[in-house]
Every structure is written in structure tokens, then in C-alpha cells.
Amino acid sequence: MNDRPERPNRPALSLHVPEPGARPGDPVDFSHIAIPAAGSVRRPDPHAPASETHALVATLVRVLDEEGRAVGPWDPKLDADTLRRILRDMMLVRVYDDRMYRAQRQGKTSFYMKSTGEEAVAVAATHALDRDDMTFPTYRQQGILIARDYPLVTMMCQVYSNKGDPLKGRQLPIMYASKAHGFFTISGNLATQYPQAVGWAMGSAIAGDSRIASAYIGDGSTAEGDFHAACTFAGVYRAPVILNVVNNQWAISTFSGIAGGELTTFAARAVGYGIAGLRVDGNDALAVYAATRWAADRARANLGPTLIELFTYRVEGHSTSDDPSVYRPQNAGAAWPLGDPVERLKRHLVALGEWDEARHQAQHEALDAEVRAAQKEAERQGTLQSDPYQDIPSMFEEVFAELPWHLKEQQAQALAEAEAKRA
Amino acid sequence: MNDRPERPNRPALSLHVPEPGARPGDPVDFSHIAIPAAGSVRRPDPHAPASETHALVATLVRVLDEEGRAVGPWDPKLDADTLRRILRDMMLVRVYDDRMYRAQRQGKTSFYMKSTGEEAVAVAATHALDRDDMTFPTYRQQGILIARDYPLVTMMCQVYSNKGDPLKGRQLPIMYASKAHGFFTISGNLATQYPQAVGWAMGSAIAGDSRIASAYIGDGSTAEGDFHAACTFAGVYRAPVILNVVNNQWAISTFSGIAGGELTTFAARAVGYGIAGLRVDGNDALAVYAATRWAADRARANLGPTLIELFTYRVEGHSTSDDPSVYRPQNAGAAWPLGDPVERLKRHLVALGEWDEARHQAQHEALDAEVRAAQKEAERQGTLQSDPYQDIPSMFEEVFAELPWHLKEQQAQALAEAEAKRA
Amino acid sequence: MSVMNMIQALNSAHKVMFERDPTTVVLGEDVGYFGGVFRVTEGLQRDYGKQRCFDAPISENGIVAVAVGMAAYGLKPIAEIQFADYIYPGFDQIVSEAARMRYRSAGDWSLPMVIRSPYGGGIFGGQTHSQSPEALFAHIAGIKTVIPSNPYDAKGLLIAAIEDPDPVVFFEPKRIYNGPFDGYYERPVTPWAKHPAAEVPDGHYTVPLGKAAVAREGEEVTILAYGTMVHVALATAEANGIDAEVIDLRSIVPVDIEAIETSVRKTGRCVVFHEATRTAGFGAELAALVQERCFYHLEAPVARVTGWDTPYPHSMEWAYFPGPVRLGLALKKTLED
Amino acid sequence: MSVMNMIQALNSAHKVMFERDPTTVVLGEDVGYFGGVFRVTEGLQRDYGKQRCFDAPISENGIVAVAVGMAAYGLKPIAEIQFADYIYPGFDQIVSEAARMRYRSAGDWSLPMVIRSPYGGGIFGGQTHSQSPEALFAHIAGIKTVIPSNPYDAKGLLIAAIEDPDPVVFFEPKRIYNGPFDGYYERPVTPWAKHPAAEVPDGHYTVPLGKAAVAREGEEVTILAYGTMVHVALATAEANGIDAEVIDLRSIVPVDIEAIETSVRKTGRCVVFHEATRTAGFGAELAALVQERCFYHLEAPVARVTGWDTPYPHSMEWAYFPGPVRLGLALKKTLED
Numbered sequence A, B: 001m002n003d004r005p006e007r008p009n010r011p012a013l014s015l016h017v018p019e020p021g022a023r024p025g026d027p028v029d030f031s032h033i034a035i036p037a038a039g040s041v042r043r044p045d046p047h048a049p050a051s052e053t054h055a056l057v058a059t060l061v062r063v064l065d066e067e068g069r070a071v072g073p074w075d076p077k078l079d080a081d082t083l084r085r086i087l088r089d090m091m092l093v094r095v096y097d098d099r100m101y102r103a104q105r106q107g108k109t110s111f112y113m114k115s116t117g118e119e120a121v122a123v124a125a126t127h128a129l130d131r132d133d134m135t136f137p138t139y140r141q142q143g144i145l146i147a148r149d150y151p152l153v154t155m156m157c158q159v160y161s162n163k164g165d166p167l168k169g170r171q172l173p174i175m176y177a178s179k180a181h182g183f184f185t186i187s188g189n190l191a192t193q194y195p196q197a198v199g200w201a202m203g204s205a206i207a208g209d210s211r212i213a214s215a216y217i218g219d220g221s222t223a224e225g226d227f228h229a230a231c232t233f234a235g236v237y238r239a240p241v242i243l244n245v246v247n248n249q250w251a252i253s254t255f256s257g258i259a260g261g262e263l264t265t266f267a268a269r270a271v272g273y274g275i276a277g278l279r280v281d282g283n284d285a286l287a288v289y290a291a292t293r294w295a296a297d298r299a300r301a302n303l304g305p306t307l308i309e310l311f312t313y314r315v316e317g318h319s320t321s322d323d324p325s326v327y328r329p330q331n332a333g334a335a336w337p338l339g340d341p342v343e344r345l346k347r348h349l350v351a352l353g354e355w356d357e358a359r360h361q362a363q364h365e366a367l368d369a370e371v372r373a374a375q376k377e378a379e380r381q382g383t384l385q386s387d388p389y390q391d392i393p394s395m396f397e398e399v400f401a402e403l404p405w406h407l408k409e410q411q412a413q414a415l416a417e418a419e420a421k422r423a
Numbered sequence C, D: 001m002s003v004m005n006m007i008q009a010l011n012s013a014h015k016v017m018f019e020r021d022p023t024t025v026v027l028g029e030d031v032g033y034f035g036g037v038f039r040v041t042e043g044l045q046r047d048y049g050k051q052r053c054f055d056a057p058i059s060e061n062g063i064v065a066v067a068v069g070m071a072a073y074g075l076k077p078i079a080e081i082q083f084a085d086y087i088y089p090g091f092d093q094i095v096s097e098a099a100r101m102r103y104r105s106a107g108d109w110s111l112p113m114v115i116r117s118p119y120g121g122g123i124f125g126g127q128t129h130s131q132s133p134e135a136l137f138a139h140i141a142g143i144k145t146v147i148p149s150n151p152y153d154a155k156g157l158l159i160a161a162i163e164d165p166d167p168v169v170f171f172e173p174k175r176i177y178n179g180p181f182d183g184y185y186e187r188p189v190t191p192w193a194k195h196p197a198a199e200v201p202d203g204h205y206t207v208p209l210g211k212a213a214v215a216r217e218g219e220e221v222t223i224l225a226y227g228t229m230v231h232v233a234l235a236t237a238e239a240n241g242i243d244a245e246v247i248d249l250r251s252i253v254p255v256d257i258e259a260i261e262t263s264v265r266k267t268g269r270c271v272v273f274h275e276a277t278r279t280a281g282f283g284a285e286l287a288a289l290v291q292e293r294c295f296y297h298l299e300a301p302v303a304r305v306t307g308w309d310t311p312y313p314h315s316m317e318w319a320y321f322p323g324p325v326r327l328g329l330a331l332k333k334t335l336e337d
């Protein structure tokens, strides 16, 4: 405002601040969302030049139509067992989320994050990868672990930060890690995993390996510099990596317009980097599977990265610390026009004659029982509230491979302190 | 390489590392450079949606044809005085660069950077802006200061870090700063100015001002996270800013392929952000002028940013610390098919009948004399070698607006030390 | 005068400045419609419009960078970094740019801007919602670093920071947003309402940067602290019956060297107390300063009581947190030495 | 054995490791065909191919991040940051990621990686080619920080760093790349050839991380130094006829506390000496440690001799640089105290 010149002939500027269509009290309105018909988007050859995908970045790869039929060139033509397995994993994620959310509400741990409505982007994609490909998830892809049969009890022990926690109580709940399951250690710092995945994939290429990496990031987090580094390095070195953007349209209270979503799609970023890009109905497990497989084939053929926008909706709050009803209309998620990934895959299986309501109900009950049993077993090993992981010496371990003198001294001091507390 | 699995059915990956077409000893070859005819690219209305520019990001806005005629819709139709002024400024930049380069070689200062071949991207663009628009340059846009009549002597004093240096000997040569000339203080840290320019423009919009910002970045530096922050924030808030990428195809020894230039153009980044984008022959002063004016009009109409790739060639070494003949063919710059910006504008003026060889020669001599005279005057105020800026107390000033106690103490200590050195 | 907790006091500082100075602007993640994850910017967008307070993309680098640009333009931006643990992506813009602008342009540009960030542990935030990175900023010439310990100071210091002509990093110990936590985590939480410093003037006032406060007078030993640790220090002195003088530094750069020297000269003993990791923490600077300047008054080495040189572990929060037991042991040792 | 300057010694370390360990990989700006702006990686691409040594985009953040990813994959990446002044864009990936990976994954992942960077002033590089940011890394749990002072150590320490299972930040004092600069800038430059530490074995050897060297034995006062300052300290002691013991720390994390204590106990006096800005520099940590652990042996306060708390000014380089005069004055004062 200082030294502002007089320029009567120039109109005054003003700042544009994007605003979502609806705030609390407003009616939910998704009529602006363009939804191409299932099966209407063409499927380039996975070996085609990246530019052939660029016409697709504003549309939406969809396979499941309104009647639950799989249609069009992207239909991955999965057998019924695989479809049932994907359905089962998604259902399990949802049951698990519900139990753990409740456990947090009961004070048994400090924090929890659900992935409700976003189960397909983790589960279906994982089934399209090889078991030994490495994933670099955010905190909302617990579905990857479930799809790879990570023990539920161990997941819960992590959430409870109890004796059974493989991360020794060090990490916030849901920040899982398991190399054996190809699940990279989750960072509290958004977006950092994205270029790390590129580096891992570069490593695989340098080593002449055949494994690829698959990274996840949220719509909001694409604004971080790490996103740019990932896309730049992945393109330049043709890293064998899948760069997934989970566009659930919210970043805590902030809608995707603040990340640039008003201007174009997130898939369109691929055009700017000259890499392959796809935009996919993230609530359509078959479309997610097909796009992931397309990108995986491309990566394995040494043709480099694919940026995949998985268009979905964050049905619940950001985390247990969040109440979305103060910044968006209540029950916005229920009105999401692309529906619920579990319901859609279920309908497909039913339409195929490979599933029915009774089996579905029975499976739900079985999973619920499985999760409750796991929870009991996990709680026997403690919760954050009642009996958390407590092992003073371990606090100083693994800062480095070996304890340097100053950590040894501090370890001894911490033990003396614990002694004094007991006294 | 640890735990590499056996996967006989998967082909081995390998890392792609981009490599320029020619290395020392190879023949210079620019035949892969696609050069559309001058005048062949259409000109969207500056008020058009950003997407209307997206078809242009792979082509090249050119106005001056091989005969020196201005052709096509982008011809800015400048009067002869303006054309002569732009020519004169570009010539002056070149003469100035040559003198200062020589001064560095003579040991009179520590460092210098020329902008040979890139004079148009600074000079012509500046003349397309209002005098009070703020520029956020890199170290290679000395042309902006010259176009805005910054005193040559003062520029030289900065280069010499002498008594007359307005920056009190603090900054490396060529890191000029002048608020009065709308020339933002240059940072040694690449790319940082880019999102700062966006912030300045956002400030102007918030204040209801009408001034806009124009930022520069090199092709290599687009890889920094700051580039991404700038494009993201500029798009989201429709900041009144011009985002220039000077693609001179080199970043020290590294060719633009390592920044992603193999994959697509830098102008194409605009597509990914959903903002307006143009790709311009940076050695064509009229094209540079026209594109800048287009983007300025758009910004002033509150329609937000434009990303402009200025396609040019770094004819000389990166800086006085660099010898390009060890990593690229000698005299690559002379073979650059888009020619020399000074020669091309000269030919245009001659073709118009507004200029001739004799006037050109006379102007060159006059500018040379002017620069020599300025150099004498500047050197009377010292050089880094002979009589640099030396004022111990000033070293502690302007760290903060006021000296806190610890800097006062250190200032006294430094004075005592200087005393001891004299003793 | 109103009774305010720290969040309310910080919110009030924003409102006072938004009223007085139309060039003040707030940006950050979730600070707009929602009012910030800790509600510090609540009501600003509603009352002053979206051009004065708005959400930012999730790019701490971009947030700091555009704040630099806005300050260069002539505004007074106040940028919120959602957690101090997430300030690192913006580190280059703070260190290389915000801190250097006045110097490198020889005063042609200056940057009246504030970077606020909730910081410190004690809320089971795990290793990425608990950090205390103040030492990293203290080492950077050209940045002031401020850490309030109570509502009255929080408001007065924040207004002073906003009015300061130079960039200020302003860390808000989130554990004491709602009450003056003394480190006895097993005891019920006390709200600010019962604390005298919760009496906060409604209008404009400042607490000067670079001036410490004597939180408790004492004769036996000086405790140098800031933020949450001030309360832990007071409670520890009380619990152990030690006549400690507790200095609340409030700013760490510039640090109030006079207050420090005066106190240590009087007591002859000094314990430096912070939550951040120990090695090369700001406690090292304090210990170095004290022994440099009060060497002949010292009857014992300056002791440091700090967080451990490890990340902040989720389930062992209270074994990490430098609470009354750790401080008490150090005080006793310092008094014995 | 060959006579090597520091650049050649560092280059040799790379080549030895490239031969021995096919998982070592180098990336950075201009490190490939060109061999790095200081030529440290010269010949690596030519001799080992582009998949082992390659140019990176100008993104320090990306360079560190992909190195983290490569190390997580199982390679041993060595990333060059062209100047230490440009490490800040990569700070988040170093602090929040590289340093934390082993801990947060409870050992499931570890990151054997090295981040090398030329650092320090004395080459008229101005404020953005002269910085010494080691203290910022020393404060971060999970990072080792190493600073060699001569060719022999440079090679041995770099090999040790590459072989170390944890991330190491390796700062190379660029002023002594070509010769052992003693701070007497008016005098002609001495090449390494004349220095005993320029005798460097051609093959594999290590200098252990965390072990200091006694660069000069002495009785009157201990000087704690690293990098370029070791040479300035030696020359200053000589010039002033002071029987100083000069300890070359070599690593600052972990620091060799035994060597420090042994020396200070013997001399009873200590001067801490670095080029970085003073406030919250690593000198503060050293001073704090020494007075904590050797308090009753100290006959004078631990003095700090450092760069000023300002940016590094181009034309007043030698007024900024902590040279023999500054150190000499401090030594005399410490001996008088």
C-alpha cells in the first residue's frame, strides 16, 4: 500500500479467492460435476506416446455403469474370485475403519483417520500391482495393507501404540510401515513420499530390477514442492512409477479449488510434464484396477511414469480431530454422484450372478466378527490409554544404527528419571 | 539391490538419462528445432479463457520473418522511436556486458554474468510494461535496468563492490536491486523470486492497485519447488503476474532435457495449471514485446497470470566461472537458428527505412564511449581489487531495522579487530 | 479487560490489528472460513472478508514466499504454518529470503511479516506434531524469534511482532493454548481462567520483543525458560521448595541478555530449560552466553534440561517431555555442585 | 600413495567406492558429463556410465528426496548439493525424512546415503556461496555431520560416510579444496602438495566418523575447530607463540567428547572456533558441553570465535572471516583471564 501510484486509467485489481459451491446450511449441489458415461473413454495402448493420453485428462475413465455392468475398453475383465476378493477387502477396510474410529472415540487412542468412500483407490489398485511392487501411501490407504494381508491385529496394535506395535509406539496411529508388505513408512509430513517413490523407482531401474513403485498423494498436497519434484524427476528419468493423486476434493476444511482444482483437473498436470496422465472414477473399482494395470504395464516396459487422478469424495471428516459439518453441508458425501465403491462393486457382482444380498450380509457379519476378534486380541496387548508401549531404552534406539555416546548418556538419564518417578 | 526378487518373466528396467544432441567435438546440429514461420501463430483475445492459449504452447509466437518484416497477428505495430529505443537498449546491454566481462577478466571484480543473445527477453519485455510495474528478475536480466534508465555508473559500482555500490558491497556482482526502478533485489538462490512475484501481485490485487508483476526464471530453475508454488498460487488467486521462463537451453553445463525439456515445452506447464501460456521466439524483440503486452493486458483485466516461455539460446558461458567448450560444441551459439536479437531488430528497422548501417555503427560507437566513460567514473570510486567498499560498522546494519545488543557488541569487536589489523 | 485463553488472546491480537491497520493480511492452511485448526484466526474472514484472510494451498514454501512478496509490496502479512513440524518446506524462503531482504537490498526492501506456528509437544501428536525447532531460526541472522507463555504476553507480543519492521517467527506452545500446563500430566488440566495472565486488555497494547519477564523471583538458582517450560519451571521450583528465579525469555532473538546476566549474577547458578532436542538447541546458546558473561559468578556449571536427541515418540510422550522430575533432578544437582 | 589436493582426494574416494560397491550412485547438479562445478565427480560418468553418475534437475528438494528413495530401495546414493547455501530447499527431506526413517519405521528401513556439499567462505562468493550451516544439521536427531580439513581425512571420512548405515551430511570447506588456507589472505596461496596430509593412499581406507584428531599438541589452551579453521588455528597459535592444543573435530555429530574433555582438562582453557554465524552456532554446543563437563578444570570462560551474526558480505569478506587476528585476540584474552 505504500507508494501506491495514481493511475486513474487503470482499473483496480482484486484478489480472487476460490470458494466451494456450498457451505453449511446450503443445499448439497454436485450438478457441476461432469460425468461421462461408463465405457465412453477410449483406451490408448500402454506403449503409446504420453501425448496420446492427454486428450483424456479432462474426462473420466469409468467401467461400471449405472446398472452395475462393466462396459467399454477399460473393462479389466477380472474373474469372479478376484472381484470378490476386492469387494471383501473394501468391506474389511470399512469395518476396520469403523471399529478403530470408535476405539478412538472411546479414548483408547489419540487419533484415527477413516478412508470411507475411498476404499477402491487403495484396494483395487493394489490388486493390479505385483505383490512385491513398492507402494508409497498417504495415511488414507490402509486398504493397501488389507489387500496384502497384513495382520489386522498388528495394524490395531500400531493404532493403539501398545506392546504389539511394530513401530514401538513411536508413530501416530495409522502411520503404518511394512517393508515386507511393500508399504512404505508413512510420514506425517505431506507429500514427501511422492518424490521418494520416484527415487525408489529410479533405484529399481538402475539396479535392472523389474519392480515398480506406486505413490499416493492427496489433492490438497499436490501444492507441495515435493509433487513438482516427483513429476519432474519421474519424467526426466522415465522412472517406473505410478503417481496417484487421490482427489477426494477436500484437504481438511479446504476444498480442492484452493489447490488449483477450479482451473483444470489434477490429471492435466501430466500434460505440463509431458508424461502420461489418466483421470479415473475413483469409486469404480474396475476403472481403478484397469488404469493401475495400464500404468504398471507402461512402467514395466520402461516407458516411464503415469499420473493418475483418482476422482472420489471424502465422505467423512478429515480425521477424528475434524468436524466437517462446520465447513460443508451435512451429509455431502451421501449425495456424491459417483456413488459408493463398495455398493457399486457389489451390484456388479450381483449383476454377474456371482454374488447376492445374503452372501453380502453374511460376509459383512463375518468380517465384523473377524475385526472384533482382532480388536480383542490387540487390546490384550494394551491401548494408548491403558497400557501403551513403554520401554525407555528403546526410545533412544534406531535414531542411528548404533547409539553414539550422547544418546547412551541420555538413555541412562531417562532411566534414572523413570526411577525417580517411581520413587 | 538388497532383497531383489527373482522375476524371470519381467524384463529388466533401466534408467534413462537425457543427453544433449552434441558434445565437444560433435558438429553443432539444431535441425531438430521446429521453427514455425513468423506470423503463422494465431493470437487469442487477451480476455479469452486460458484454455484458448493451450493450443499454442507447442508452437512459437514469431513476428519478425527472415527478411526483417513484421508479420502476422502478433505484430505489436510499434512506432519507429520505440523500435529504435529497444534496439539501443539491447545494444547497450551487450556493450556493457562486454566491458564488465573484461573488467572481471582483468581482476577488477570477482564475478560476472553476460546475457549475450538474450537481450530481447529483458529489454523488449520491459518496454511492454508500465514503468511502475515490478519486475522480479534473475541475474540475466540486466536489460531491465538499462531499459529503465538505471545509471550505468551505479550498475558498475555494484559490480565492483566499491564505494559507490548502493548495496554496500554486500552482494555478488550483478545482484542488483532498485525499488525505484521496479527491479527486485536479486537472490543468489535460484527461483525464490518466482513465488515472491506472485505474492507481490497478490498484494497489488488485495490493495486494489493496478500495478502488475513480471517474474523471470531460467529453464533449469523451473525444476525448483518455487516454480510450482508460483504457478499454483498465481492460478488459484488469479494473481496479476507474468511468469516468464527464459529457456536458453542451458543451466551451467546441464542441457534443458534434464529439466524436462525433452518431454514437452516449458510453456506446456501452463496447461497443467490451467493458466494462460505462450511460447515465444525470445530472439524476436517484437514477439517478446507483443506477448508481454498480451499478458499484461490480461493481468490488468484481473484475468490472472500468463506463463511465457521465451525460447532463446545462451550464447556465452554461464558466467566468468564457466567454460562451455568443455561440455558443448564450440560456437554453438553462433549457429542458433533463431539468430541474434540485436541483428534481427536492426534488420527490421533497416527494412522499414528507419535505420541504416551507418547509424548503427555510430550508435555502437556512442554507446561504447558512454560505457567507457561510465566505467572510468565507476572505477574512480574503486574496484573490488583496488579499493572495495569497506565500512566495518555498515556490515552490521540492516540485518534488522535496528541493531540488537549482540550486533552492537559484534560491531564493536569488529572495529577493535580492524584496529588490531592496522597495528 | 477480558479473561482469555491463549487462542482467544491471539485471535484478539489479529482483530485489533485488522481494525487498526488495513495492510494486515492473514493466510495459511485452513485459516479462512474454518478459522484455523486451532481456531486462532476464527472470525477473521467472516468479519474482514476473503481478501484479508484466506486459505492457502498446502505449500508452506509458497505460503512463506507469497508472504515475502506481499510484504515487499507493502502489506503486513501474517502467515500461519499449521504445525511447526511443517515449517521446513518453507525454510529456504525464510532463511535465504525473508531473513536477508533488508540486508541484501541495503534497506531498499524490508519485510514486516510474521510467521506464526503452533509448536511443542504434550498433546500426543507424535513425532510430526510436537517439534520445537526454534534453535534453527535463532541461528539465522535477520530473523526474530518469539515464544509466548501466557495469554497476556501472547497478544502483546503478537501485536509487537506484527508491528515490527522485520520478519518474526512466532511459535505458540500449543500445549498451553487452553491452560497453563505445568508438566504434571496425571493431574486434571487447569484452564487459563484461574491464571492472572489470562486478564487481557481488549484493545491494543504491546509486549516488547527482546524483553524477558521475571516469572518468579528467587535467590538460589536461575532457570531460563520460555513457552510451556515456564510453567513447568514454576511448578518444579514450588514442588521441590527451591527458591529459583524463573526468567521467561519471551524472545530468543534478540534475547534479553541483561535480564539473564542480572539474575545469574545474583543466584550464581543457572539451569537452561527447553523442550527441543538438546544438541545444538537454543539451550546451548544460553549456556554459552551465561558462562561467557557470568563465569566468575558461577558456582556450578550451567545445566541444560531439554528434550532428548530423538524424535518425539507417540506413546512415550511423558518420558520424552522434560517435566518436573527431569528439571527437579537437575536443580538439585546444580544446587549441590 | 599419491599427492592429492582435497578435490582429488574426494574424487578418489568416489572412485574407490564405485569400484568396490556397485550400489553406489552419484547425482547432483552438473555432476555428470561435466564432473561438478568443483570437479569432485570428474570422470565418474565417463568411467562408470550414466546410470551410476548423472546430472539432476535444479531441485535440491528433489535431489535429496530421490536419494532417500534410492537408499530405501537399497542403493547407496551420494548426492551433491552444489553449494551448502542451496541446501535449504532440501531441508525438509533431510530433517523430516532422511533423519527419521530408521526411527519411525523401527528399523524396517535405513538410509545409507551421503549428502555432500562445498561450504564456507573465503572465495569472494558473497552471501550465497559462503555459508556454513552445520549447526542446523547438528540439531537434527538422526543425521551425522562431518567436515574434513585435509585431503587424507577428506577421502577417509567420505569413504566412512558412504559406508555408514545412516545418512551423513558431508560439508567440504571449499576454501581449502586447493590448499590449506591459514587465514592470511594477503599471502600467496600454498598448495596442498607441501602438506603432509596431502599424502593419500590410492586405495580404500577409512577415517572413522566421530573421532577427532589432535592437529597440534599444546598445554596452554585448547582450540576446538574443524574444516578451514583448523589451519587458521594452527597458524594463529604459531604467529602468536601460543602453546595451543588444536583439536580437529572432523565430525560434529557425533562429536568426540573424549578428545575434547581430555584436552580441556589438560589445558584448563578453551576457545571454540568456527566460521558460521555465532548465535546458536555449533560453537554454542561446544561451549555448553565444555563448561558442563570440565567446569572445575576451567580457568577462564570458554570463548567463541566465529563469523558475525550477519550475512557474509562480498567486499568485506576478510572483515567477516574469523581470521588469525580475531582468534589471536580471543586467545590472548582467554590466557589472561
Ligand SMILES: Cc1ncc(C[n+]2csc(CCOP(=O)(O)OP(=O)(O)O)c2C)c(N)n1
Pocket (backbone or CB within 6 Å): A138, A140, A188, A189, A190, A217, A218, A219, A220, A221, A222, A246, A248, A249, A250, A251, A252, A314, A318, C029, C058, C060, C082, C086, C089
Ligand atoms: C507438510 C505438511 N503440511 C501440513 C500438514 C497438515 N495436514 C495434514 S492432512 C492435511 C490435508 C491434506 O489434504 P489432502 O492432501 O487432500 O489429503 P486428504 O486428507 O484429503 O486425503 C493437512 C493440511 C501436514 N501434515 N504436512
Ligand SMILES: Cc1ncc(C[n+]2csc(CCOP(=O)(O)OP(=O)(O)O)c2C)c(N)n1
Pocket (backbone or CB within 6 Å): B138, B140, B188, B189, B190, B217, B218, B219, B220, B221, B222, B246, B248, B249, B250, B251, B252, B314, B318, D029, D058, D082, D086, D089
Ligand atoms: C537454489 C540454487 N541451486 C543451485 C544454484 C547454482 N546455480 C547457479 S546458476 C545455475 C544454473 C541456472 O540455470 P537456468 O535456470 O537455466 O538459468 P540460466 O543461467 O541459464 O540463465 C545453478 C545450478 C543456485 N544459485 N541456487
Ligand SMILES: [Mg+2]
Pocket (backbone or CB within 6 Å): A218, A219, A220, A246, A247, A248, A249, A250, A251, A252, A314
Ligand atoms: Mg483431499
Ligand SMILES: [Mg+2]
Pocket (backbone or CB within 6 Å): B218, B219, B220, B246, B247, B248, B249, B250, B251, B252, B314
Ligand atoms: Mg538456462
